[in-house]
Amino acid sequence: MMHKTHTLAAALLLAVASALPMAGMAAEPAAAAVQQPQQAPGFYRMQLGTFQVTALLDGTHLFPVDQLLLGARPGEVDRLLAQQYLKAPVEGMINAFLIVQGDRVMLVDTGAGDLYGAEGGGLVAALRASGHGPADVDDIFITHLHEDHAGGLLRDGKAVFPNATVHVAKREFDFWTNSRNQDQVGPLQRPFFAAAQSVLAPYRAAGRVQTFEPAGQDLVPGLRALPAPGHTPGHSVYLLHDADQAMLFWGDTVHVAAVQFDDPQVAIRYDWQSTQAIASRDALYQQAVANGWWIAAAHISFPGIGHIAEGAPYQYRWVPANYTLNR
């Protein structure tokens, strides 16, 4: 033991000595010590059985959660945020997810495209950094037709994904593509009609929009849609499954993780029907806990991949994925 320690100490000394500049050798000039603002490229990947899942960061935006959340008890939002060292406005994520199996390349949601200004629109850069281009994408599964999920279908008036079929629930498609439904929503949600119609337009013109009934059968092998209505009429979630593993991709089931895991009853002003949205959220939490599903979430801190746990002192809590080098 003693001998080993000595050897280690000697090795360390040698390492320190060799790191010092040698006498008489010109030292390299020190780089200017400036802080650099950017993060690493916004992608993160892991394996789910034979599927490779890559989270793509489209952008982040400051979310005034104190003004947007509904139905919280007095002081509840501030208290739950403070417990996670947060306060309003909270920096919110816009995540989308790439799924690759063999030569099939699929995308769940597309980020905001041009519709969130500089706060969104990073999806294609993240996709390229991860080793894929927009032309590789065969299928796009849209959770719902709000701007931060479907907006990335279009950039500068052009379809971003030249080879992809866009899959969206029939009820969702029918609702947002019919402007007569505008009187069913509040003023906050009215701009979503024109936005949804414009981002879908080139795909519709090319016959590349396919609607589905989220009845639980696979849309493509290993991926099925489940209805989760309330946030929007046809809001859907996608369950990816392979052997005994499964991952649930959701759009707007959770906007503020710090609040809505402990209190699923807290809703958001952007909900079409908040009572139904709350019921959908609660049902998904219960299913995810019971089945041990992975969750891939649009608005949970990047990469938005983790599990849900149940238990005191919280009703539910978010358990982020442990980092992997994905070897």
Ligand SMILES: [Zn+2]
């Ligand atoms: Zn959203």
